[in-house]
Amino acid sequence: MRAAWEAATIQVGVQVPFKAYVKHLGRPFQDFLMLLGLKNTERFTTAYETAAIGSSHHSQPFPGVEQALRDIAATGCRLGVVTSKSVARARTLVESLDVPFAVLRAPGLGRGKPSPDALLLALVECGN
Structure with a gap:
């Protein structure tokens, strides 16, 4: 940044x-x-x-985070990312990880942070 x-x-x-x-x-x-x-x-x-x-x-993830996310996904949980970054910036970072994210929610639909809109939309999209 x-x-x-x-x-x-x-x-x-x-x-x-x-x-x-x-x-x-x-x-x-x-x-x-x-x-x-x-x-x-x-x-x-x-x-x-x-x-x-x-x-x-x-950019590098903190030690252990990538493996922890893979372990969570392996249990059947669908993972999502909610960010204030643009889709282009976020996608670049998310795709660098070896983690199966189901949702990437960035600004554009609903209100931005600190509103909960993006998080609620991501939960719906993940089916949680």
């Missing part, structure tokens, strides 16, 4: 430090761009998305 944020701020010419970005983690990207007072959010979003996808290979 830091690499993508810094690349986007340089590309677009925005002077908002990464620590300001971190304060809003979890919220939909467009929401916190507005909270940070950024203009031309479409250009910034495109720059961030490109940089985030390009640097996603640096």
Whole structure:
């Protein structure tokens, strides 16, 4: 995230430090761009998305998490991911894992976090 944020701020010419970005983690990207007072959010979003996808290979799960998820799936539980990331960014990360996720829920349908809409939709889609 830091690499993508810094690349986007340089590309677009925005002077908002990464620590300001971190304060809003979890919220939909467009929401916190507005909270940070950024203009031309479409250009910034495109720059961030490109940089985030390009640097996603640096992301690694915490030790044991991938195996734990595989073990849970092996019991018959359907797994899902609910995120504030775009589908493109999230898919890149999810597909790097050897885990059978049944659902990937990203912004676009219903209200974003902190609303429970995305989580409730994912539960329905998983059949839980």
